[in-house]
Amino acid sequence: MPLPAACRRIAFPIAPLGAALALLAAGCSSDPAAPPPVLTVQAAPATLSVLPGGTGQATVTVSRSAPSAGTVTLDAAALPAGVTAAFAPAVLTASQTTSTLTLTVAAGATAGQFPVTVRATSATATAGSAAIPLTVLPPASVGLAATVPTAAIAGLSTAAGTSSTITLTRSTGFTAPVELTVQNVPAGWTITVAPTTVPTGTTSASVSISIPARTAAGSYTFTVRGRATGAPDATVVITQAVN
Numbered sequence: 001m002p003l004p005a006a007c008r009r010i011a012f013p014i015a016p017l018g019a020a021l022a023l024l025a026a027g028c029s030s031d032p033a034a035p036p037p038v039l040t041v042q043a044a045p046a047t048l049s050v051l052p053g054g055t056g057q058a059t060v061t062v063s064r065s066a067p068s069a070g071t072v073t074l075d076a077a078a079l080p081a082g083v084t085a086a087f088a089p090a091v092l093t094a095s096q097t098t099s100t101l102t103l104t105v106a107a108g109a110t111a112g113q114f115p116v117t118v119r120a121t122s123a124t125a126t127a128g129s130a131a132i133p134l135t136v137l138p139p140a141s142v143g144l145a146a147t148v149p150t151a152a153i154a155g156l157s158t159a160a161g162t163s164s165t166i167t168l169t170r171s172t173g174f175t176a177p178v179e180l181t182v183q184n185v186p187a188g189w190t191i192t193v194a195p196t197t198v199p200t201g202t203t204s205a206s207v208s209i210s211i212p213a214r215t216a217a218g219s220y221t222f223t224v225r226g227r228a229t230g231a232p233d234a235t236v237v238i239t240q241a242v243n
Contacts, residue, residue, distance in 0.1 A: 037066035039120045039128035043101070049135040051173050052082075053107040053230065058132055060099045062092055062120045069125035070094050076101070077117045082109030083134065085116075092120075103134060111138045140174040140231040144224060146207070151241040154215035164207040164238050166224055168198050175200045176228040183223040188212040191222055198226075207238065215242050 040063040048056035062072050072092040076085035088100045101118060116134045121127045145167045152160035168178055178198045182191045190210040198205055207224065219241050226234040 037069040037125040041130035082106035143169040144236040160211040
């Protein structure tokens with residue numbers, strides 16, 4: 001294999017062996033064509049799903065193939081309309097390896113999947129990047145449904161009691177508690193719902209209906225309203241028959 005040019009300049013026949021070896025060590029100790037350090041980027045979690053009006057976070061880790069990579073600058077590319085990115089910190093010093101990425105999704109952002117890319121650049125290294133697929137979820141919503149209570153008979157001197165079950169649904173990614181209230185209660189009736197606040201992870205509530213004595217036969221209605229921060233109110237109308 002041919003020697004580098006710097007090594008070929010050594011006059012081996014003339015220089016003593018010791019001097020030649022010294023020159024060889026000095027002239028061939030480094031490779032002037034060595035590539036620059038390389039930056040490698042990783043993100044955890046690898047994907048983010050965010051509701052409109054919300055935020056998502058990921059930890060970005062940058063690895064340097066050599067200490068000479070020095071200071072690294074972070075930025076995000078391919079952000080959809082209504083989505084902004086912030087890094088803390090946005091510039092990594094030579095001793096730093098991690099940053100927190102926060103993606104903020106505007107309330108009016110369009111739902112869909114978007115290939116967001118995190119980039120790491122340095123003046124003394126080859127840039128690196130990592131994809132963080134972002135899913136912008138549909139707007140938060142709550143749905144209410146109710147079973148039909150059994151028909152009741154209100155006697156001349158005794159009240160009648162019956163019940164209904166509320167089933168609650170939340171849109172994908174929405175986990176907020178839902179407050180339930182009863183509205184438009186017929187005169188003299190007592191209607192309670194339990195629990196009054198449906199916690200995260202719970203999807204049902206019970207409605208107790210007390211009908212006063214001497215209630216005329218007919219169909220009566222009342223409304224249960226569900227309210228959760230970040231979502232429009234939901235309602236369900238329950239019809240109670242009295243025979």
